[in-house]
Amino acid sequence: MSTVKRVFFYTVSFITLGIFAGGVGSLLTLCFDLLFKGETWRYFAMAQLSLGLAMLVIGGVLWLLFWRATQRQVSADTGEIASVIRKLYLNIIRGVSAIIGLSAAAGFLSWLMSGVPLDRFPSAGLAMIIVTGSLWFYHWRLEEREGQPSPDAKTLRRWYIYVLAGFGLVSMSAGIIQGINTAVFHLPVWGEDVVHGTVWSRDFQYNMSWVIIGGLTWWFHWFYMAKGDIESVLRQVYIYVLAIAGGAIAGLSALIVFLFFLFGFAFEGVGTAGEGYFLFLGWTIPMMIVAAAIWTYHQKVAREEAEQLGERNLSPRRVYLYLMSFIGLSALVSGVSLLLGVLLNLLTRAISTEAVVASGWWYDQLSMCLASLIVGLPLWLYFWRKTLRMVEEGGVNERGARSRRIFLYLVVGIAIIAVATDLVIIVYQVLNGLLQGETGASILGSMAWSLQTLLVAVPVLVYHWRTLRQDQRFGAEKLPRKKRINIIAPDGAEELVSLVEEKLGSRIRRLRYLGETTGEIPSLSEEEIEVLIDEIRTTPGSGVVLVITGGRVTVLPYEEK
Amino acid sequence: MKSSTRWLLGFGSAIVVLVLVSVILVLTMTDENGGSLLPEDTPEGIVQRYFLAIESEDYEQAYGYLSPAATSEESRYNTYEDWHQGLLQRKQTNAWKATLGESSVTETKAVVPVTVDIFSPDTPFEDPVRTRRYTFALENEDGLWRIISPVYPLYLN
Numbered sequence: 001m002s003t004v005k006r007v008f009f010y011t012v013s014f015i016t017l018g019i020f021a022g023g024v025g026s027l028l029t030l031c032f033d034l035l036f037k038g039e040t041w042r043y044f045a046m047a048q049l050s051l052g053l054a055m056l057v058i059g060g061v062l063w064l065l066f067w068r069a070t071q072r073q074v075s076a077d078t079g080e081i082a083s084v085i086r087k088l089y090l091n092i093i094r095g096v097s098a099i100i101g102l103s104a105a106a107g108f109l110s111w112l113m114s115g116v117p118l119d120r121f122p123s124a125g126l127a128m129i130i131v132t133g134s135l136w137f138y139h140w141r142l143e144e145r146e147g148q149p150s151p152d153a154k155t156l157r158r159w160y161i162y163v164l165a166g167f168g169l170v171s172m173s174a175g176i177i178q179g180i181n182t183a184v185f186h187l188p189v190w191g192e193d194v195v196h197g198t199v200w201s202r203d204f205q206y207n208m209s210w211v212i213i214g215g216l217t218w219w220f221h222w223f224y225m226a227k228g229d230i231e232s233v234l235r236q237v238y239i240y241v242l243a244i245a246g247g248a249i250a251g252l253s254a255l256i257v258f259l260f261f262l263f264g265f266a267f268e269g270v271g272t273a274g275e276g277y278f279l280f281l282g283w284t285i286p287m288m289i290v291a292a293a294i295w296t297y298h299q300k301v302a303r304e305e306a307e308q309l310g311e312r313n314l315s316p317r318r319v320y321l322y323l324m325s326f327i328g329l330s331a332l333v334s335g336v337s338l339l340l341g342v343l344l345n346l347l348t349r350a351i352s353t354e355a356v357v358a359s360g361w362w363y364d365q366l367s368m369c370l371a372s373l374i375v376g377l378p379l380w381l382y383f384w385r386k387t388l389r390m391v392e393e394g395g396v397n398e399r400g401a402r403s404r405r406i407f408l409y410l411v412v413g414i415a416i417i418a419v420a421t422d423l424v425i426i427v428y429q430v431l432n433g434l435l436q437g438e439t440g441a442s443i444l445g446s447m448a449w450s451l452q453t454l455l456v457a458v459p460v461l462v463y464h465w466r467t468l469r470q471d472q473r474f475g476a477e478k479l480p481r482k483k484r485i486n487i488i489a490p491d492g493a494e495e496l497v498s499l500v501e502e503k504l505g506s507r508i509r510r511l512r513y514l515g516e517t518t519g520e521i522p523s524l525s526e527e528e529i530e531v532l533i534d535e536i537r538t539t540p541g542s543g544v545v546l547v548i549t550g551g552r553v554t555v556l557p558y559e560e561k
Numbered sequence: 562m563k564s565s566t567r568w569l570l571g572f573g574s575a576i577v578v579l580v581l582v583s584v585i586l587v588l589t590m591t592d593e594n595g596g597s598l599l600p601e602d603t604p605e606g607i608v609q610r611y612f613l614a615i616e617s618e619d620y621e622q623a624y625g626y627l628s629p630a631a632t633s634e635e636s637r638y639n640t641y642e643d644w645h646q647g648l649l650q651r652k653q654t655n656a657w658k659a660t661l662g663e664s665s666v667t668e669t670k671a672v673v674p675v676t677v678d679i680f681s682p683d684t685p686f687e688d689p690v691r692t693r694r695y696t697f698a699l700e701n702e703d704g705l706w707r708i709i710s711p712v713y714p715l716y717l718n
Contacts (some may be wrong), residue, residue, distance in 0.1 A: 339579050459572070
């Protein structure tokens with residue numbers, strides 16, 4: 001099939017399948033309504049029946065026609081099976097149907113937990129579960145049976161797996177935190193104003209059902225479908241960005257709020273909130289614990305997988321250290337700018353003669369900046385010092401590492417933009433204030449935030465700019481570019497390719513040789529492998545093609561035009 | 562000592578000093594509603610007392626500074642109960658401060674500009690202070706200054 005034809009067939013199949021599924025869902029909902037909700041639903045039944053039947057018949061016939069035609073074209077053709085459009089179609093359908101179906105399942109489970117009240121029978125939810133469940137199962141089986149004969153097909157499958165694993169993990173965590181928060185809210189310690197109803201409320205049941213549904217989803221996709229996929233870049237993104245960085249951000253945010261309220265209590269007491277002041281404990285503590293559990297578990301997984309990946313184990317560790325440094329620096333910068341805000345406020349107050357009525361103004365600001373600093377400063381110092389130690393040990397190669405360059409350029413870039421923006425606002429406010437005859441205190445007040453962020457951005461910029469320049473002086477920008485390595489090999493050479501990949505410490509683009517194979521796959525000794533690696537590294541050009549054929553490995557260097 | 566360590570120590574020390582200075586200044590120099598109470602027979606004094614009453618949650622007192630004639634013409638909040646309810650909805654737990662600007666006074670009318678800053682931190686790099694500006698209009702009714710606008714509950718969130 002040509003690409004245009006493929007796009008046409010899969011798009012039409014997708015739309016008609018949607019109409020067909022909508023029709024089935026609508027009719028099932030109607031059946032459940034009539035069965036469980038009785039006569040009162042009969043008024044709505046006719047319109048729903050007509051629409052459902054129209055959608056089912058038209059959508060179903062069209063989908064069957066197009067889908068059968070598509071399947072006939074595919075039959076056992078590996079090229080068709082591996083096509084990006086087909087894999088995109090299959091993975092989008094199973095991803096979307098899974099997410100919609102799981103949401104409906106959470107609602108249904110919550111209804112079961114509430115004691116199966118028939119007047120609240122979730123007809124639409126159950127219909128959704130049946131329809132999306134069938135769609136998911138059919139496309140899941142099809143995709144798993146066909147396999148993934150191309151790298152693109154593997155990547156699209158990974159997208160599905162890690163999106164669903166992330167969805168499950170986040171849903172489960174949110175359910176746990178909100179469930180505990182609901183339970184804490186109902187404890188008989190908050191005074192009379194706060195307690196309403198029982199713990200076993202609809203909110204609590206809904207949260208618990210998300211814990212179960214989210215947990216099962218995460219377990220299935222993470223432990224079963226993603227098992228052994230340690231070479232995948234998407235897996236690293238999932239582990240480092242979603243789980244470790246996401247967990248750290250969530251946990252540290254909860255810690256900052258926790259400290260903010262504690263400082264508020266220390267400075268001002270509970271105020272008019274009474275016992276209810278401490279309700280923040282109900283979500284901040286569970287969030288810190290859940291985030292810490294996610295962070296610790298995924299960090300352990302990352303470390304174990306890094307060990308299995310051999311020489312490449314420094315790369316994920318480096319990403320992790322710079323990511324944590326960035327999070328720490330963000331909290332620190334935020335805390336220092338708030339601190340400067342307090343000082344500027346005090347200055348404005350000292351030079352102003354205007355009357356001020358304030359409610360919690362000073363203590364709230366001070367509490368927030370202390371909370372941010374207590375979290376941000378140690379976090380940044382701890383992780384940044386680790387990166388400094390890595391640079392001392394790793395020399396110029398460490399200074400030239402991609403994650404370090406990204407971190408430094410990102411920080412310098414953000415700082416330059418912040419300084420430029422702040423300067424524009426400050427100059428504008430000063431000129432505008434002077435021309436309009438405003439008082440010094442008023443001008444200072446209107447440009448306070450820009451002044452605060454400028455005073456923080458300048459040292460951050462100077463420090464990271466110096467570090468960047470130092471790296472450049474050491475030759476971090478002049479490191480030889482990594483060679484692009486391709487290998488053309490017939491089936492059966494996987495072991496040799498993996499060995500070369502492992503020794504090189506970088507990924508090789510694998511291409512299957514389709515010509516006539518002469519000679520066996522060569523079996524190279526340790527010394528021969530070393531010679532081959534040396535040849536790959538020292539040979540000129542921006543890339544290398546390794547050809548395994550005729551019982552030997554040929555190294556062909558090339559330069560891209 | 563290495564240059565990088567010196568820089569880190571410098572940063573750390575500067576931040577610690579800033580923290581100490583700020584804590585000491587806030588704890589010693591600021592009482593939340595510090596400064597003198599303005600005379601009650603001035604428009605500024607009434608507006609100041611209006612905010613002080615809201616701050617101390619003495620809502621009946623605050624309502625008393627509003628002109629009865631003006632409140633009766635207000636479409637939604639023309640009774641104390643409605644006004645009180647509206648204020649509670651618009652006044653959350655965020656910290657705020659109200660700064661009285663330069664007023665203009667004639668014999669029977671006055672205008673007092675007020676800037677209300679609300680501290681509501683959200684994302685790390687966003688200005689945590691939101692500013693609302695109100696222009697208070699007052700009228701002298703039988704020797705007493707009373708607020709004729711705004712008589713609706715203020716947004717303090």
